[in-house]
Structures are given as C-alpha cells and as structure tokens.
Amino acid sequence: MRLLPWLRGCLPSTLRGRLFLISLAVVSVPISVAGYLLEHEGRHALLREKGEKLFGLTRILDAHLGAGFDPWLAGAEGAPPANREAAIGRLSAALTPFTDLVAEANPGVGVGYYSKALNAIVTYGPSRQYSGTVGTTIPPDHPGWTVLDSGEKALETGPQVRGLILNAMWPVTRDGAVIGYIWANELSDDVERQAAAMDRAVLAVSAGGILLGLLLTLVMSRRLDRDIQGIIRGLARMRTDLRHALRPPPGEVGEIAVEVNGMARALLDARTLTENILHSIADGVVAVDREGRVTALNPAAEQMTGWTAAEVLGQPYGALFKPDGRFASALLDTLETGQEHIGVPLDLPTTRQTLHVAVSSSLLRDSRDQTIGAVVVLKDLTEQRRLRTQIMRADRLAALGELVAGIAHEVRNPLTSIRGFMQFLGSSDDVTEWQRYAPLIVRQVDSLNRLVTELLEFGRPRPPSIRPVQINDLIREVSLLAGRKSNAQVVLELAPGLPLVEADGEALKQVVLNLIINATQAIAETGTIRIATDDEDGREAVVVVADDGAGIEPENLDKVFDPFFSTKLNGTGLGLAMVHRIVDAHNGTITVASTPGAGTTVTLRLPFVHSLSESS
Template identity: 30%
Template sequence: MPSSTPPRPKVDLLSFLRSRLSQKIVLSVFGSIVAIEGLILIPSVMRRQQELLEGLRQQSLASLKVATVDVKTTDEVVFPNQLLAKLSRLEAIPVVVGGSLYNARGELIGSFGEAPTMTFSDFSAEEDAVDFNPNLDRYETAQSFPLVGIPHWVVINHDTTSVRREVGAFVWRIFGLVLLISVVVTLTTMVVLRAVLISPILALNDDLLEAAPAALNEENTTMQPFKSLRYRYKKDEIGAVICAFQQMFERISTNIAQRQQAENQLRDSENRFRTLVEQAAESIFVLDQDARILNVNQFALDSLNYERSELIQCRLFEINPAFTPQDYDLLWQRLQAGMPITIESVHRRKDGSCYPVEIRASFIKMTGAQQALALVRDISDRKQAEKAQARLAEIGQLAAMIVHEVRNPFTTVYMALSTFQTMELPPRGKMRLSLAMEESERLKRLLNEILAYSKEQKLAEEAIEINDLSRELLGSLQDSPAAVDKNIQLTTPSESLVVKGDRDKLKQVLINLVTNACEAIPAKETVTWQLQRTSQQLIEIQVHNGGDPIPPEVLPKLTQPFVSTKANGNGLGLAITKRIVEAHQGSMTISSTAHEGTTVTVFLPLSTNLINR
C-alpha cells in the first residue's frame, strides 16, 4: 500500500502546458478576457471617434462664427457672392476642405473648396445633421444660423485623417492594454490552476497509469507511494476524488491479491489433482450419458495403447466389447439413483487384445452436466493368481489323497520293519534294517508335513502368554539333538505379552524357528531368542543365529514349499511356519547377511484385552 508521506510531485511548466485540460482552460480564460475587452473596446472606440468628430465640428463652428461675425454686425446688404467669399476663409483651417451655403428656401447659393455631398434634403429635417464617410476620411456637418437676419444653412466638409490616426492609436493603446490584462490574468489563472487543479489531476493521471500494474504485482507489495496522495487533504472535490481513488485502489489491490491467492491455490490444487490423476496406477474415464468418453488419464492411454486424440469422443463400446447400449443405460440409471457400482468386465486394446478389468463407477456433476466417473483396474494378475490358487488347491487335495493312499501301505511296511527289529539278524542285515528305519522315519515326517501343509489352518484359539510359552519350550529345545553343545539365549520383557491363537500351532512355529537356527550354527555358538512389544501394538519374536548366510537368490524363495538350504531338508518347515503365522493375522520376515547372520522376525497382534488394559 502507498505510504502516508508521498513525495512532492514534479509538474513542470511544459507538462502543465501539454495538459489538454490546462490548454482548454487557458484558451478559454484568454479568449473570454479578449472577448469581454473587445465588447468594451468597440463602444469606447466609437465614443472616442464621436468625440474627435465632435471636436472637428466645434472647431469649424467656432471658425464659422469668427468668419461671419462682421456680417452679422454690419448694416450693409451682404450679397450672396460676398457672403460665400467670407465663408471660404474657413479653408484656412487644416481640417476644413470645403463647404456649401444654402438659403432658407434650400437653394444652393454656392460652394467653396471640396463641395460636400450632403444636399438640402439631407439636412433640412434635422437641426444638426452630419454625414461621416470613413472610407473617404470626410465628415460633413450642416449648421443653421441667421445671416443678416435671414436664416441660412452652411454645410462644412471636414478632413478626418487626423481622426482616423487618433482613433487607430487609441485602438492600439486599448488593444495593448487588453492584451496585457489578458496575459496577466491568464498567467495568474495558470499559476492558480496549476497548484489547485492541474497538478493534482496530472499526478492522479500518473497514479492511475501506475495503479493497474501495481495492483497486479504480486511480488512488489511495498511499491513507491502515489504522487497524488499529498493532495488528499484538500477540502474540495479534488481531495475527495483522490481519497476515493486511494480507497478504491486499496480495495482493488486487496481483492486482486485475494483473488490471485485463491487462483494460485486453485491452480496448485488443480495441478496436484491433475498430477494425481495422471500418475494414478489405475485407468480413469469420464463418460457422458451417451457412453462417449470425455476424458481419460495417461495410465488408461498406456493400458489401451491409444493416443488421447484417438480415444476422446469414442464410445465405451469400442474399448469394452462386453458392454451393450442397454447395459450402459441400466448402469446410468443405477448411477443416477446414487448407487456406486463395482463390476468386472473386459477391455480391448487398440491391437485387438483383451484383458480383464474391475470397474468402479460413480456419478459426478461437472460444468453443470451429469457424468460418470469410472476407475478401471487391470485384474489380469489377480485372475492368474486365482487360477494358480485354484490349481494349488487342487494340487493340495491331490497331495492329501496321495498321502492318505501312501500312508496305508507305508504303515504296513513300517510295522514290518519294526517287527524285524525284534529278530536276531546278521550284522549286515541289521545295518540295512537301520538304514531302512531311518528312511522310513524321514518318509513318515515328510508325509506328515505334506499333509499338514495341504490342510487349511484351522485354529483352536485361546489367550496365550507368549513369555510363558517360550520359557516352557526353552528346556525341551535345549535338550533337543539340534541344540547339543549350543546355547539358546531367551530374552523376555517384564510386561505380559498375550496373543489370541492356537497353542499347539504357535509351539510348532517357535520350535521350527529355534531348531532351524540351532542347525545353522556350529557347536559352542549361541542362538538369541528375543520377545518384545512394539509401538504398533504387536508382539515381535526374533530368532537370530550367526551361521553361514543364506544365498541372496534363495532368500526370497525360502518360505516356498520344497525350498531348503539344508542337505536333508524337505523345504516344508518354513512354508508351514509362515502359513501358521499368517493364519494368526501376523507376518514373518527373514534377513541374512555375512556380517550380521540370519534373523527371522515374526509379528503377532497383541490380544485386544491387553491393549485396552
């Protein structure tokens, strides 16, 4: 915003005179003064001219009286010619150029010098008739006076050259005075207008030109103050206009700043939303009521191998051969009723190949129009996984059947071998019988594990204190053949760790993990077995051994059936362990490096009762 102490604006005379308003005002003032003085000058000139002409007339009249004084006082009869000769003396006067004499009957007695143009009919009706001809510099006057007791008329023709000069000089004097007055008044008006009106207006004009870019400037919030603000304290309309301009600018700047901020936020939101849509790992379609595709994201284009220009305005049926117009109409009606829909269908790529999809459709309103928003997910992997799971289920059922079929004759063979153990046999026969019994035991364990893996993990759930269960198993594990000459170090927390699960199956998990760890280390080494509670309300069970690391290429497959690092292992122990952990809503991870050894970590959810305690 502008500060309260704006600098004094610099308005020089040239900028003042370049102002169209000042030019109009100055010209108007100057013209008005000239016009007024002109109106005053014309009567003055006419009055001055009349005064000068009257002076000529009075001068000639006085001379006439002098010239005819002896005629009035003599008793002799004056003849017309003698009287005319006396009147011709008037030519001695510089301003008199001629004259005429008329008797009472209007008869011309005679003329002298330059005869006047005025006749008896022109002046007989007036006592003091005059005739002024400025073009010829002549002024004629008619005087009536008695001569020797008889009325006569004398017309005198005057030279008005001196009058014209005097009037011209008078006009120039008055014009100079008028011009001087006009210039003084105009300059005074200019000075006053410059301070009172023009300077504030020019400053306001400059400020208006700067206001728009200043209001739109987002970065420069502390711009230079406006020049016109120094006039805002004037107690007139100019001050009111400048105050109104300041208020208007502040409001506009605030509104523009708020709008720009809102636009920037909206633009950022749109960009974030567009980025999310474009980078979404699912295809997104926007369709109208006619099943025409209005918009798609990049993932959809990549999935279908189309360009955007090719796919936009296509109809859904071109990429979804399983959909008919009737199906879409029914879908649209369900969406209008506010019912989001999830269906499975098929999409067809540009090359004609098809793949299964899951479509989740909902109803939206954009730009006042009703549209359908569809999120489409490629479920090819899920379908393949379902098929693989179905095949595995079939294989599991087949394996269970085979195990049952094999166990019956195997039991007979095993019983027969057991019977042979009670008989006296030669050393070679005893050696072969011992080998047969070992293989029979291994086969028995394999059949049991295959049967356990193929069965669904059904849990007989109860509240189990893992610390107590671990301490209970520690003694028997320490005495097992795998732990001979090896140490098992169990660490349990002071707090109770209760899980809801199947006791026997959790025993099997702990026995498998600790036994595998013992088998992986040489004598005199230690297996660490640690239990603790995590911040995510989970029980963490860690079993660590410092034996040889598991090869990196084997580690990801270690929980798969029939994958083992042991020479005599069948690869089902960890697979069964993982299935039991997952049946308890837990998880299992295995890490192994040459520096840190191998660590198996099992996470089991804490019992709800313990969490709420």
C-alpha cells in the first residue's frame, strides 16, 4: 500500500513530463519486448536450422555406410582384421575419404562415425584436424551413450571432443540393433557469431524505433504543452476579466478552448444579470465572508448605510454602523450558528440615522456545499413605520371621535328624558304625577350609571389574574346560567381531555357570557346555540360559538368590535368591544363569520401558555 504513494511522488509534476514518461513506457516497453521475443525466436530458429542441417549430414553419412560396419571391415580379402586396432584402422581408411569430402563441403562442420562394437571413433573429418581422435573412446558422460542406449537422435550443445560445439548425433541401426552413431557438429563460436549478428540487428531496429517514438513524443508533448500553457494563461486572465477569449489552437485542445469561451460567456451573462438585479432592487444586500468581512454591497445598501462599496469592502460588518451602536445582528448570528432568519424586525444604528428594517439572512455556500460566508437582505421599514404611526394616530383620533359621539348619543337620550320629566313635573302639584314619573327618572339615571360603569371597565381594564383554567368547565358553568334566561337550546360539543389554559377565568366567563347573550338576542324565538372546543396541535385552544339566528349584514361585519356599534335597540355596543379587548389581553384571536338569515359563528383561539404581549 505504501508503494503507490511513493510511485506518485516519483512522477513528474508537469503534464509534459508525465506525458513524456508515459510515452517512454508505451513506446520502449512494447519495442523492447518485441525485440526480445524476436531475438529469442531468431536464436531458436537459427539453432533449428543448424540442427536440421547437421542431421541432414548425418543421414547422408548413414546412407553412405550401407549395411553397416561389417562389410567395410571384411575389405577386399573378405577376412576380418586380427584385432581391434586393425579393425579401427581398416574402417578409418575406408570411411575417412567420404567424411573429409562432407566436411570440406560444409566448412566449420565436423563429421564422423562411432562404432559401438569397437567402442571407438573410427573416423573424424576433416581428418587433417581431428585424425588424432580416431581410436579413442568417448567419456562415460558423453551424450553419445544416451543415443547408443535409446536409439534416439539427439542435438546437444556443450563441450565435447572438439570443444564447445552444437552436436547432432544420429543412431546407426541395423537389423533392429544400434551398432553405433554418426555425428555432425559445428563449433558454438560460429553459431554465436551468427546469433550475435542477428542480436545486433534486432537491437539496432529496436533502439531506432524507441528513439523515433521518443522524438515524436517530444515534439507532440512540446506542442501540447504550448497549447495547454496558452489556455492556462488565458484562464488566469479570465479570473479578473471574463470578456477575455481564449485563442483556440488546432485539434481537440482547441475544442476545449472553445467550450471554455462559451462557459465564460455564460458566466459573464449570469454575473451581469445578478449584478443588474442587485443594482435594481430597492432592498439592501450585504454579503460577508466566513470571518465576517464585507465582500459585496449593493447600491441600496450603500444608500442605507451611508458607505460606498469601495470604502467598506474587506472591513468587518460592524464597521457599517455607529461605533457605539449595539444591535442584535441576524447576519453574524447566521454566520456563527447557521440559523437562517426571515423578516426579523431590527433597528440598525447607521452613521446617519437609525433604520427600522426587516432582516433576512442566510448562509452562502460554494459548489461543494461548503460555507463561504453569509448574506443579509435589509428591507427599510422606516417610512412604512412613520406612515403606520400616522395612520394609527388618525385611527385613534377617529375612534376617539366615534367614542365621543357614541357617549354623547348614549348620554343625551336619558338626559333628554329626565329633562322632559322634570319640566312636566315642575308645573304639576299633583303628588300622583310625581309618584308616577319618579321611577322613570330613576331608571334613566340607572341607565346613565350603567353606561358610565361599562365605560370605566372598557377604558381601564384590570390586569388579568392568570392561573390554569379548564375551559370546558367554564363553558358548562356559563352556559347553564345563560341558558335559563332564553328559549334557545344550548348544545355543547366539548373536546375531551382539553389541556388547561393559562388565563383569567373571570374575564373568560365574561367573554363566553357576552357571546351567548349576543347569540340569544340574534335568535327570534327558538333556535340552537352550539358551543364547541378543540385542541389545535397542542398550541391553542379553539372555542366556537355558533347560532342559527338572523346573522349580520356583510357591511356590518367589520364594525362589530367597534365601541357603541350595535344593531339592537337597547344595546350599548360595548359588549363585543370588551370581548375583543379581553381576547387581545390573552394574546388570542377572535374572528366572526356570518350569513344573513343563516346565523353567525364566532371563533376564539387562545394559547395554552400565556406570555406577555410585545406591547406590554
């Protein structure tokens, strides 16, 4: 496993060097292997050729021997020699002329006969060189004994009688018996000279092929390196200038340059589009790197902060604001924790003014999904807040006007009645008349007193006494009391196991009571009031009060919570206004849906856990 890193470390660092090294291996290895195989096969072919030639000579000598050694021993007299030496001499004299003839016809070749019966060399040509060997016996380890014993021909290379030779030995078989063997040999030096000449030729051709391949590789790698270096220089320039186009060289590398130019144009178009969008949007956009340094600032952000991009690029994000300004930075929080923020309202203390903005921040990631920074979008709400404040002030003034008008209207009617009664009684001395109209005057005074009491409760609500409340039990108690004062049927559909709500129980009783009273007043004679509860995802308790009464006209739906708005003859218009105030104090919501002639549905949503509102 450690070998691979070591080999990688040995490779050249440049493409040209690696290409040259790979080409060297690709060219030299096949040529070297081919040369080796050619030399090896050539040497074997040479040996086979030599062996076939030598065996051909032995067959000629075998044919010349005829019926065997015995006829040559009988000679012209027909009598065999008296002893072994004489027999060897007679065979040598008879066979030497032919062996010399064969040897002279094949320079460098030695031929001869060996008699098994005489156990001696009987002839060895050319005799002028090797006649001294006639009559000698081959050594015990000589391969000729194997031929004599097996009757099989053999081709051997090694040191023998005449030295280091290539020796072909042919058994002489007559009447099924091996009577000797014939040899034809050639000195190995001659064979090696021919093989060496062939080796030199193969080596020269291989070296020439390798050199030619390396030369072509060098030329091609130099041209490829020049083209690639041109592309590298062009890409380096494209880092700062995407409008720069690469000059395409010929071939496939040129096609790469063309594709790179196309990618650069597409990237330039995308960057131009992005820059145009950033320059045209009205919201401020600020981007920072992983260290919180500013990397981008669009014109809207420049106008908000009072800084130009050239002044703050590379500076910490906090440098955009007053040195002593303290604020919770959503951007830096996102950069530190990775938590994104959407539409968070903040006050930013810029160098010129404090901006009221809605902040949205998120992380910036590269193509490998690695964090490279963060971006924040600043939506200026300063003007909107100013306009909203003016609208709220106008709404309060309008509400105050309506409240004053309502109070004046509600107070004027009882006062008018009281004044009329007093004028009438002022001119009457009849005690009966006083007794008759005095209760009427008292009722009008009580009406004024009730109005003042409701106004005090509406204008100065007491702080809620928060404790766990079981809404189902509260609804059962209130509906039981209210149901006795009406002919309407109250149907309860209360969700079992509803969690406790942190609330002011007495205030909620007033809410439910007012809603039931409104529902009973909307029903002409008999009808049904349905009260249902539900648990919404464990976050809110939902209370629905629905009736099948007369309903509310569409133009009056937006006014039902306004003080002193009432469609009933004797209503003060403070009941639903008080309900709305109590629900707001519990951080809940109330909605009304109604269809004239079909009934009204009021929906309350109260959080299970009470928390102080933002305004408190």
